[in-house]
Amino acid sequence: MSEEKSRDRIIIGAGFIGFGVFFFILGILTLFDSGFIAIGDIMFLIGLIVYQGPKDAIQLFIGKSENKIVGTISFVIGLILVFLRYPFLGVIFQSGGAFPLFKNYLPKVVSFLTGVLPGGRMLLSIPWIARLAESGREGPIL
Template sequence: MDDLKQIGLGLTGFGVFFWLLGIILFFDKGLLAIGNILFISGVITTIGLKSSLEFFTKQSNFKGTVSFGTGFFFVIVGWPIIGMAAEAYGVIVLFSGFWPTVSVILQKIPVIGWCFQRSWFS
């Protein structure tokens, strides 16, 4: 893995961290907006600009892209609960195909990997 992909994964991780922090702190719109920006920039940095455009504009991902974009707009204008609900739906629709890969990676984590090796996660 080259340095650019590591930076992209770091940005994506920080984006998810700020999302969680924003939700824990009663849907703070500033933290949620920062999380959104870091998450999107991390995805683009990890897989590249051309691949990102192809991924987000693919016909099968159109519902997820529109939902995520609408949720981002609602977070920015000050309706973070509605925005995060729309974004959550968009993330599930967009990234649901990646669950098998994520599951294999999570099973290899030393401390918590045994939880993901159980039948209810497979």
């Protein structure tokens, strides 16, 4: 794959992930509207597949560690609950499953947000956020 196509794929995937997170948060702010949360989930998963590629996305969910399997099961149960119109329980299950799946990406997200948000550097004065940002070099905190 050429470098331009790879760059475009990353930009499109990041856009889908961003809109997915936006709709997910919007669904929570509108008192757990299952429609917004479901749209956010679908866009997030599409963005993840486009951003990383199908093979790496599958490896993310079906890893060799036991935590990834438990996280995947919890995340999928949460998706099913949201689609069955039980958004509160679905979000709880998704949150419990998302942490073991995506905890390796937290240092990247924190460093991105500190660079983009106005006053983002002040976030690093909070001890647990600073530890999270520093853990990117040694691996995950947990």
